[in-house]
Amino acid sequence: MLKARMAVLVSGGGTNLQALIDAQKADKIRSAVIALVISGTPNAYALVRARENNIPALLISKKDCASQEEFEDKLQAALLENDIDFIVMAGFLSILSGDFVKKWPRRIINIHPSLIPSFCGKNYYGLRVHEAALEKGVKVTGATVHFVNEIPDGGEIILQKAVRVLRGDTPETLQRRVMEQAEWQILPKAAELAAKDIINTGKPR
Numbered sequence: 001m002l003k004a005r006m007a008v009l010v011s012g013g014g015t016n017l018q019a020l021i022d023a024q025k026a027d028k029i030r031s032a033v034i035a036l037v038i039s040g041t042p043n044a045y046a047l048v049r050a051r052e053n054n055i056p057a058l059l060i061s062k063k064d065c066a067s068q069e070e071f072e073d074k075l076q077a078a079l080l081e082n083d084i085d086f087i088v089m090a091g092f093l094s095i096l097s098g099d100f101v102k103k104w105p106r107r108i109i110n111i112h113p114s115l116i117p118s119f120c121g122k123n124y125y126g127l128r129v130h131e132a133a134l135e136k137g138v139k140v141t142g143a144t145v146h147f148v149n150e151i152p153d154g155g156e157i158i159l160q161k162a163v164r165v166l167r168g169d170t171p172e173t174l175q176r177r178v179m180e181q182a183e184w185q186i187l188p189k190a191a192e193l194a195a196k197d198i199i200n201t202g203k204p205r
């Protein structure tokens with residue numbers, strides 16, 4: 001069966017990468033194969049997960065590049081060399097420019113740990129998202145997978161899942177519950193949907 005080749009961009013622990021790997025192993029992702037992992041940071045545990053699962057992995061750090069352009073040229077070269085059809089951003093901390101994103105229309109998806117349009121956009125990443133949710137006092141938060149366009153967290157929504165905020169939650173406990181109950185569930189589903197769409201609507205790039 002024809003499978004879309006997926007690159008997963010990471011910077012941290014890689015628990016979302018792990019959810020994708022597990023879904024692939026369980027045949028819940030059938031229309032795609034994880035063909036490449038790119039880490040933006042050298043000591044990301046996500047790189048260990050890639051290695052343990054025999055997935056080709058690369059380090060492309062913005063810090064090692066003289067400019068955003070050089071960084072994105074390196075990314076683009078690695079993606080093309082590996083015949084990548086679509087990109088999953090799973091905790092990748094470097095922002096991609098509009099110019100880069102335009103080269104991959106509806107071919108980049110991102111997981112964000114809130115129900116967009118709440119607590120999203122430029123300064124909302126990591127624990128900050130959950131701190132803001134607790135400061136506001138929302139009773140429900142969650143996660144969103146969306147296509148990436150030029151507006152931070154502004155692309156078309158693919159899937160969302162709600163998670164309850166509990167009394168006594170800290171940003172850390174809330175982050176963990178959002179990951180377990182929402183992110184790890186909807187990211188593999190959205191990756192499968194995106195891959196299926198690529199296969200059905202013509203080819204892979």
Ligand code: GRF
Binds near residue numbers: 011092126179183
């Ligand atoms: C997740 O919370 C994700 O929503 C955000 O970055 C975090 C990545 O965690 N974009 P991990 O590296 O997948 O464990």
